[in-house]
Amino acid sequence: MKEKSETTYTLRNKGISSSTIKNLKDGQPISTYTIDRLCMILNCDILDIIAYTPDETSRAPEQAP
Numbered sequence: 001m002k003e004k005s006e007t008t009y010t011l012r013n014k015g016i017s018s019s020t021i022k023n024l025k026d027g028q029p030i031s032t033y034t035i036d037r038l039c040m041i042l043n044c045d046i047l048d049i050i051a052y053t054p055d056e057t058s059r060a061p062e063q064a065p
Contacts (some may be wrong), residue, residue: 004042014041 001007008021016037023030038049 001042004044006042011038011041016041 001011011021012018014037016034020030020034022028035046035050038044039046042049
């Protein structure tokens with residue numbers, strides 16, 4: 001958002017809810033619709049705004065040999 005000179009105020013005015021902005025700030029899940037809207041608002045690619053970071057609970061079980 002800093003690179004695009006956008007603020008959370010701008011996001012709210014362009015249809016992103018306050019609860020969604022809170023989820024973004026807190027690292028909570030958001031919908032693919034929200035990701036689409038963010039890309040449109042910020043005029044960027046999806047890889048510019050998200051990255052996958054696994055946590056302990058999301059690791060796949062080890063494969064048996």
